[in-house]
Each structure stands twice: as C-alpha cells, then as structure tokens.
Amino acid sequence: MNIYAYSRAEATPLTLLERIQSLDATRHVSSYVAFVISGHCVGQIHRRLIPLLLSINGDGRIPLFSRIQGRCGAEAITLDDDLSTNEERTRAMNIVTDDLIRNGIIKCRHGDRYGLYNEGSNVRELLCMVDRNAASCFGATSVGVHLLCYRKCCVRTDRQDSIQDCDAGSVSLWMAQRSESKSSFPLKWDPTVAGGQPTDLSFVENLVKEANEEAGIDDSLARRATAVSCLSQMTSKPNGTCMKQSLYHCWDLEVDENFLPYARDGEVTKFELWDSDKLEDEVRQGNNLRPAMRLVVVDFLIRHGIIKPDDEQNYATIQAAMHRERLILWSE
Amino acid sequence: MNIYAYSRAEATPLTLLERIQSLDATRHVSSYVAFVISGHCVGQIHRRLIPLLLSINGDGRIPLFSRIQGRCGAEAITLDDDLSTNEERTRAMNIVTDDLIRNGIIKCRHGDRYGLYNEGSNVRELLCMVDRNAASCFGATSVGVHLLCYRKCCVRTDRQDSIQDCDAGSVSLWMAQRSESKSSFPLKWDPTVAGGQPTDLSFVENLVKEANEEAGIDDSLARRATAVSCLSQMTSKPNGTCMKQSLYHCWDLEVDENFLPYARDGEVTKFELWDSDKLEDEVRQGNNLRPAMRLVVVDFLIRHGIIKPDDEQNYATIQAAMHRERLILWSE
Numbered sequence: 001m002n003i004y005a006y007s008r009a010e011a012t013p014l015t016l017l018e019r020i021q022s023l024d025a026t027r028h029v030s031s032y033v034a035f036v037i038s039g040h041c042v043g044q045i046h047r048r049l050i051p052l053l054l055s056i057n058g059d060g061r062i063p064l065f066s067r068i069q070g071r072c073g074a075e076a077i078t079l080d081d082d083l084s085t086n087e088e089r090t091r092a093m094n095i096v097t098d099d100l101i102r103n104g105i106i107k108c109r110h111g112d113r114y115g116l117y118n119e120g121s122n123v124r125e126l127l128c129m130v131d132r133n134a135a136s137c138f139g140a141t142s143v144g145v146h147l148l149c150y151r152k153c154c155v156r157t158d159r160q161d162s163i164q165d166c167d168a169g170s171v172s173l174w175m176a177q178r179s180e181s182k183s184s185f186p187l188k189w190d191p192t193v194a195g196g197q198p199t200d201l202s203f204v205e206n207l208v209k210e211a212n213e214e215a216g217i218d219d220s221l222a223r224r225a226t227a228v229s230c231l232s233q234m235t236s237k238p239n240g241t242c243m244k245q246s247l248y249h250c251w252d253l254e255v256d257e258n259f260l261p262y263a264r265d266g267e268v269t270k271f272e273l274w275d276s277d278k279l280e281d282e283v284r285q286g287n288n289l290r291p292a293m294r295l296v297v298v299d300f301l302i303r304h305g306i307i308k309p310d311d312e313q314n315y316a317t318i319q320a321a322m323h324r325e326r327l328i329l330w331s332e
Numbered sequence: 333m334n335i336y337a338y339s340r341a342e343a344t345p346l347t348l349l350e351r352i353q354s355l356d357a358t359r360h361v362s363s364y365v366a367f368v369i370s371g372h373c374v375g376q377i378h379r380r381l382i383p384l385l386l387s388i389n390g391d392g393r394i395p396l397f398s399r400i401q402g403r404c405g406a407e408a409i410t411l412d413d414d415l416s417t418n419e420e421r422t423r424a425m426n427i428v429t430d431d432l433i434r435n436g437i438i439k440c441r442h443g444d445r446y447g448l449y450n451e452g453s454n455v456r457e458l459l460c461m462v463d464r465n466a467a468s469c470f471g472a473t474s475v476g477v478h479l480l481c482y483r484k485c486c487v488r489t490d491r492q493d494s495i496q497d498c499d500a501g502s503v504s505l506w507m508a509q510r511s512e513s514k515s516s517f518p519l520k521w522d523p524t525v526a527g528g529q530p531t532d533l534s535f536v537e538n539l540v541k542e543a544n545e546e547a548g549i550d551d552s553l554a555r556r557a558t559a560v561s562c563l564s565q566m567t568s569k570p571n572g573t574c575m576k577q578s579l580y581h582c583w584d585l586e587v588d589e590n591f592l593p594y595a596r597d598g599e600v601t602k603f604e605l606w607d608s609d610k611l612e613d614e615v616r617q618g619n620n621l622r623p624a625m626r627l628v629v630v631d632f633l634i635r636h637g638i639i640k641p642d643d644e645q646n647y648a649t650i651q652a653a654m655h656r657e658r659l660i661l662w663s664e
Contacts, residue, residue, distance in 0.1 A: 124645070202642045226637035230648040247648050249641050303635065305558035309535045309581050313456070316562040316579050323655035 016284050016307075017314035020298065020321050023291055025236035025243065032243070034076040035138050036068065037089065037127045040118035043139030045077050046236070046243060049105065053077060056099045064092050079128075089128035097134040106133045106241060114140045115199070139234075141245045145207045146296055147193035147217070147225055149174040149255045150304075151273065171304045172275045173297070174261055176215065176268040178290065187269070188290040189282075191297060192261060193217070203227075203249055214268055215261035225251035228303060231295045231322045248296055252303075276306045295322050348616050348639075349646035352630065352653045355623055357568035357575065364575070366408040367470050368400065369421065369459045372450035375471030377409050378568070378575060381437065385409060388431045396424050411460075421460035429466040438465045438573060446472045447531070471566075473577045477539045478628055479525035479549070479557055481506040481587045482636075483605065503636045504607045505629070506593055508547065508600040510622065519601070520622040521614075523629060524593060525549070535559075535581055546600055547593035557583035560635060563627045563654045580628055584635075608638045627654050 014022065025032075032044040045053065053065045058080065068078050083089045100106045110132035118125050130138065151172045174192040178185055195210035197203065204223070211222035231248040261271045274282075280301055283294045299322060301307045302315075309315040346354065357364075364376040377385065385397045390412065400410050415421045432438045442464035450457050462472065485502040506524045510517055527542030529535065536555070543554035563580040593603045606614075612633055615626045631654060633639040634647075641647040 204640075204642055227640045228635050228637065230641060230651050232648065232652060249647075251637075303560050305560065305583075308559045309562065315581075316564060317657065319562050320564060320655045320657040323652045325649065325652040 013285065015314065016298070016312065017318050017321065019283070019294060020318055023233060023235065023294065024321065024324070025234040028236070032139070033074070036076050036078040037116060038079075038081065038084075038118070040127065041076075042116045042118065042127060043245075044243065045138060046241075049137055050077060052099065052103055052105070053096070056096055058083075058092055058095060064096060086126055086128055090130070093128055093130040093134065097131045100134055100137060105137060109133060112198075114142070116140060136242045136244055139243045139245065141247060143197035143247045143249065145193075145195055145197055145203055145210060146191055146248055146250045147207055147211050147215075147222065147253060148250060148296070148300055149192040149215075149217070149253045149259065149261065150300070151255055151257065151259075152304075170276070171306065172273045173279055173300060174215075174255070174259075175272050175274050176261070176263075177270050177272070179267055179269050182267070185290040188293075189272075189288050190268075190290055190293050191300070192271070194293075197249070207251055213265045214263070215271065216264045217261060221255075222253070225253035228252045229299055231299055232324050233292060233295055233322070234324070235292065246292065248292075250296060250299065252300075276301065276304075280306060298322065345617065347646065348630070348644065349650050349653065351615070351626060352650055355565060355567065355626065356653065356656070357566040360568070364471070365406070368408050368410040369448060370411075370413065370416075370450070372459065373408075374448045374450065374459060375577075376575065377470060378573075381469055382409060384431065384435055384437070385428070388428055390415075390424055390427060396428060418458055418460055422462070425460055425462040425466065429463045432466055432469060437469060441465060444530075446474070448472060468574045468576055471575045471577065473579060475529035475579045475581065477525075477527055477529055477535055477542060478523055478580055478582045479539055479543050479547075479554065479585060480582060480628070480632055481524040481547075481549070481585045481591065481593065482632070483587055483589065483591075484636075502608070503638065504605045505611055505632060506547075506587070506591075507604050507606045508593070508595075509602050509604070511599055511601050514599070517622040520625075521620050522600075522622055522625050523632070524603070526625075529581070539583055545597045546595070547603065548596045549593060553587075554585070557585035560584045561631055563631055564656050565624060565627055565654070566656070567624065578624065580624075582628060582631065584632075608633065608636075612638060630654065 032046055033050065034041045035043040035045045054063065054067070056064050058064045062080065062082075064080050065077050066080070068076050079089060079092060083092050097109060101108060112132040113129040114132050114135040115126045116128050116130060116135075116138070118127055130140065152170060175189045176192055176194075177187060177189050180186045193207075193211045193214050195206060195214065197206055201209065207225065208219050208222045211217035212219060227249070229250045231250065233246045233248070234244070235246060236243040263270060279297055282289050283298050283301065289297065298307065298318065302319065307315070312318070364378055365382065366373045367375040367377045386395065386399070388396050390396045394412065394414075396412050397409050398412070400408050411421060411424060415424050429438075429441060433440060444464040445461040446464050446467040447458045448460050448462060448467075448470070450459055462470065483504045508522045508524055508526075510520050510522060512518045525539075525543045525546050527538060527546065529538055533541065539557065540551050540554045543549040544551060559581070561582045563582065565578045565580070566576070567578060568575040595602060611629055614621055615629050615633065621629065630639065630650065634651065639647070644650070
C-alpha cells in the first residue's frame, strides 16, 4: 500500500473532501501502532520500524522499547518504564537516533530538538526531547505559523445599517512560490508567509520575524494581523518517516493595493496575488500548491465565505477533517 | 454517572477546554453503542434504551432491532436488515416512536421529521425518516444556523500599507436573551440569531428568514453576512434522550453603531451589545449563555483574534474539540 498520499494516481477527480482527506495519514490507522511513554500516548510508529526499535538496547544491554497492549487489545510500543526522568529518556532517544541513522532510516541529525509531551493530561509535562529528524519516526507534533495577506474590495455605502458592502467573491490572497533550491516541494506555492515554530519565541514574535525575513513585511504591519485559526493534519512518508501531527497557526492580515511583499531570504522565488477563483480552482483540482497548504487555503476560503455551506455538500466534514486531534491508538 | 454535563457540580474552576469538553457527550463513549442501518453507522444509542428497543417487534412479530458486533468486538444495535427501503425503515421507526412514547421515554411526536443518512459513504443516501423527538434517542444530526452581528471600531490610517488599524479588543457582539417561555434554557443568552434548519430551505434562505423573524433584520442586510464556520458537538440528557450531533453553521455580519436588532417573534426577550471582555469572561467562567452557545462564542472570539494562541495554551485542542465528527463506535 502506498501511504504517500501526494503521489497517489488520481483515476477519477477527487472531491474537495477527498483531496483534504488524501493528505491525512490518520486514514492509514492500521499501519501504525501507538508510541507510549510512561503510560501516555505521545505519538505513533509505523509497523515497519518496530523490529528495528525492539532490537535497540540501552545501558546494560536492556532493550529500550517493548511491546504492550493498548485499547481493544491493539499493539503499542513503549519506551522502557524504568527510564523515569526527562534526562534519562532524552539520553535513550539519543541512542535511538544513532541507530536510526546507522540503519539508513534517517540521514543525519537535524540539530533542532522536539519535545514529546503527555498532551492528554491536564498538566502538560515534557517527557523527553528528541532530535527533529528522529522525531519524524515517532509521530511528534510539528508547529508552524502562517500569515495570510489578503485584499478585499470594500465599497462604502450610504446605508445606515451597514458598514461596508463587500462582494464576497472579490477577496485575493498574496501567494509565495517556494524557491527552486528547497528540499521539499520546490516551486510549489504557499500562502504569503510560512515558518516553523521554535521553542524560544512566542507565536506572534515568530510570525513577525518570518514575515520580515520571507516577505519583507514591516514589524508594525505584521503585528496588526489577527490570529484566526489553528488547523491540524497528520502526514507521513511511505518509509515510516515524516510521521507527524502538523499544527498550522494562521493569521489574517488585510492589506491594500499598495502592499507589495518581496522575497528577502531566498526561501521564496516570487509573490503573486491570486483571486478567489484561482484559489478555489487550485484547492479543488490544481497541483500547484504545496499539498499540505490546501488546508490553509481551504480554511481561508471558508472563513471568507468563498466556499459556502449551500454550495459545498461536505462543508461540515471538511472542517472536521482539518481540525482532527492526534491519532490516538491507545489511551489510558 | 451523571451524563448531563450542564448540571455538573464544578468543584474547581474548569479551563476553557474543559468547559468546551464538558458539553460534549462523546466523552461518555462507554455509555453508548453504535446504531447501524444497512451496514452504516448512522448514530448511537444509550445503553439503557437497548432492552426496550430489543423488545419491539414489527410485522409478524419479527424483532425490529438486534445486537451485532462492530469494530474491536464492540456492541452495536442494527435495524432489521430485511427492511431494505426508505419506506419500510421509516414505517419501522414509526412503530419504534409509538413504543418510546408508550414507555415514557419521549412525551409525544414532534411532527418534524429527521432524515438518517449513510454519512460515511461517498454517495449520501437517505436511509429513513424519523420523528424529531424519537431521533433524539438515536444520535441523529441536528443542524442550526447562527447569525453573529458584531461591531468593530476601525480607524482609517494614513499608512499606505494598511487598510485599517483595528484594535482587536474592540469587537462587540449583539446577544439575544431567550424568552422566559422557552422550554429549554429560558432567559439564557444566545448569539444574535439562532434557528433550526428545515429540509426545504437553503442555509442562506433560512438564515435570512430567521434574522427577520427573530431580530427584525432586513433581508438585504442579512444577505450581506459571510458564512465563516461550522461547529460540531454531541449532546445528551441523562435518560439517553436528546442524543444528537449538533452542527452550528455560523455567519458573521459586521454592523455599525446605528444597527439595532429588535425582538419580533417572542423567542427573544431583549438584545444587548456585549464587548469582547464580557464575552470572554462568559465563556471562561460565566453561566449566562445557553451552554452549547459557548462553542459559537468561542469560535467567534478565536476568529476575531480575541482568544489568541500565545495566551490560551489549549488553543489547538479547543478548536479540534469544536469540530469533532460524529462519534463512530462501529464502522465498515
């Protein structure tokens, strides 16, 4: 089974819902088992990685991972329960990272470290840190910020009961074409600004920084953006890596006809203003967007009334599909 | 166990996420079994209704319901598979409705009929119709439309790169107090306009009708509203009735200082303009809203940047909790 949704041969045109769902690895639930640390489900592991993980030993040649039974008797993999602190578990995951590299599952360390948390409980606790590249084998959460700079034609009216008379079809969004040198999805298109979330900045600080670096947007203008939504998606590659829950935090920023983003840091080749027809056409049948960005654009089109409940029969299901929680295969 | 979340004694203050989750009957998964028609999970049934349902016979004293095994061996209840048409199944559900009334589970027929559909499959097919009051025992989907009339203080600036300089904290929402004569939640507060969705109107037509009836809003003004979101929630009463997936379709309408809604049809006692501080205070710790409307107001506050990801640690999880799909206890 090819679990790499992006390369799926599309024999018949997919509906918008199917296109959204095709990006979501949670539909391949049977290929994964839960990854449990200290009784908490923190992610998931592709079945083809299980033999390797079970063969990895820690100090005193004690196996670092073992099989346990989760809900409905489902298989789960747990990190050794004797590792009781963040530091001990982080050291263990470092050993695992070495083994993943030695076996060619991941090429090298990334350097950035992801935290694994007991997300389900009331008090969020850091259970361990793991290299970003290794984290992609364990279904860790990856967080990104997105700034959507859009234009809207507004006409002042004389009516007392209305502030503005806007044609819902008139909204346009500044899109960014990814640089040819990008390792993933070169020359595909993203919404105006996109960036990963580091641990040492607030969301807004990161947004302002990325807006400046990627699109030359003034700090003061970027700070006027409105936080509007957070979308969720599970992604995966066929070899069991790049398995992660992605959270896309989105901000809207209305700009006028004088606004012009420009590529500053080499991540973007150029910017273009796409009208709502082009945006909707792209998410429904195009292949020019970075696939995961279909979510961000569909959310934008829904929030601005371009995709409407009367015209889109899967309106409610599409929104549910874009806000799914992490796949829980095992729970307390 | 008290499954009626609204009456729960709250010993310690709940977080916003917990308040959202407390309205959601899907957390009481173990109290329900899947309701299956012709192989499709169309809803769920409270365990305490199972003995009654299993005792109901159709033509020739053939039982109308039987137990089957679903995913992970979970119990499920199915309508007799020999009932192969919409008409046959609708007639059977009519017999069931009589039995539910005879046994005091529901008081009477409502008159309106809900359709049960095979929602999971690609082609949406009507499997049967069931009286609205009886549908509440089977976890049927209930759809509502909501119009949110809001005011925003916008100051035109001279900056070329910005259309308007809005203080995100300045947004206000017109709220409606439910009439004292309402059978459910009298005197509690709803967003501006709320109404159930009949089968014979489009969403927009229904919205325009309700806006006029409930708040005296002109058709032309109501038609300027923007469809912005669809929220989902499972509700239930302790006796196993009122079990339904509610879909709240929301429209935003920006109005100016001259806009004044007025109560026309007796469903609303009065309207008040609530600022964002009051709205946020209400959803976080108040009890003046109709409980399910916390979702609609939280969604409004998120979309308008009042509740922000940097300030609300459960931002992503709250949004996932408001967009859940129907509880599937059994699937093909």
